[in-house]
Amino acid sequence: MDKTRLEGKNCLITGAARGMGAAVAEHYAEQGANVCVADLNIEGCEEVVKRINGRDGGKAIAVKLNVTEREQMKAAIQATVDAFGSLNVMVNNAGINKPLMFLDITEENWHQIMDVNALGCLIGMQEAAKQMIEQGKENGPYKILNVGSILSRQAFDDVVPYACSKHAVLAMINGGAKALVDHNITVNGYGPGVVRTELWEQLDKDLVSIGKFDKQGQSMDELAEKMILMKRYSYPEDVVGTASFLASPESDYMTGQLLMIDGGMIMQ
Numbered sequence: 391m392d393k394t395r396l397e398g399k400n401c402l403i404t405g406a407a408r409g410m411g412a413a414v415a416e417h418y419a420e421q422g423a424n425v426c427v428a429d430l431n432i433e434g435c436e437e438v439v440k441r442i443n444g445r446d447g448g449k450a451i452a453v454k455l456n457v458t459e460r461e462q463m464k465a466a467i468q469a470t471v472d473a474f475g476s477l478n479v480m481v482n483n484a485g486i487n488k489p490l491m492f493l494d495i496t497e498e499n500w501h502q503i504m505d506v507n508a509l510g511c512l513i514g515m516q517e518a519a520k521q522m523i524e525q526g527k528e529n530g531p532y533k534i535l536n537v538g539s540i541l542s543r544q545a546f547d548d549v550v551p552y553a554c555s556k557h558a559v560l561a562m563i564n565g566g567a568k569a570l571v572d573h574n575i576t577v578n579g580y581g582p583g584v585v586r587t588e589l590w591e592q593l594d595k596d597l598v599s600i601g602k603f604d605k606q607g608q609s610m611d612e613l614a615e616k617m618i619l620m621k622r623y624s625y626p627e628d629v630v631g632t633a634s635f636l637a638s639p640e641s642d643y644m645t646g647q648l649l650m651i652d653g654g655m656i657m658q
């Protein structure tokens with residue numbers, strides 16, 4: 391690993407108390423980046439920060455953040471700037487899911503998922519971009535990364551609001567890239583497939599309770615067997631390389647792209 395690849399990059403990662411967000415935060419710091427670890431779960435953030443600050447590499451701070459609250463997003467960005475001097479990379483990673491069969495979807499389920507995954511991403515993009523614009527385009531390039539999904543490109547019948555929210559994430563990657571290019575800000579993202587995190591552990595239980603699968607663990611195993619070309623599901627470690635590439639100067643000539651990291655599930 392190149393421990394200087396992200397040196398001088400000050401990054402904010404939402405939803406970074408656990409799962410992929412935490413893994414990306416740690417990987418960024420190992421490569422020299424300073425990271426603001428932001429999440430609803432402040433205790434989780436503090437654990438991640440303790441691990442990062444106990445090792446060589448970049449430094450970290452913990453911030454409590456609900457991505458749907460604009461004032462909290464502004465405060466998290468300000469905390470990053472106060473601690474490290476600027477914001478260079480924003481990773482909109484926070485996300486939730488709650489499966490329901492199509493005819494059972496409620497307004498509550500729709501709004502809950504769309505608010506966190508889509509509106510939270512929009513607010514993160516907007517507030518990060520305002521800070522980056524203020525810092526001046528001569529100090530860029532700046533990078534905004536949005537976490538999409540295989541469900542940014544298709545939908546399953548038991549997770550339609552989630553798929554809508556992740557299609558929205560893709561639309562914001564495309565539209566945001568066009569809106570922000572003149573400010574020397576690129577917008578890209580990555581789309582994980584089936585990743586063994588607490589999100590999927592909960593999803594697996596919920597899929598059993600709505601009758602989609604018979605027993606726990608079946609969803610991941612069946613998807614791996616039937617839909618993933620590489621015949622295995624993934625772990626947070628599988629996404630960190632792409633997340634780092636998209637934060638690094640190696641991706642400077644890319645914008646508006648969503649890279650799938652799914653073992654060959656979706657090919658488009």
Ligand SMILES: NC(=O)c1ccc[n+]([C@@H]2O[C@H](COP(=O)([O-])OP(=O)(O)OC[C@H]3O[C@@H](n4cnc5c(N)ncnc54)[C@H](O)[C@@H]3O)[C@@H](O)[C@H]2O)c1
Nearest residue numbers: 405409410430456457483484485539582584585587588589
């Ligand atoms: N696990 C998968 O299979 C999978 C697949 C594709 C995409 N994704 C996406 O990857 C991202 C990370 O997922 P994960 O599997 O690591 O999930 P996770 O549940 O392990 O972690 C998500 C984190 O987001 C935080 N969070 C939730 N709502 C928030 C809010 N309103 N404000 C701030 N933080 C909030 C949670 O506290 C949690 O720490 C999400 O956007 C998810 O939709 C996950």
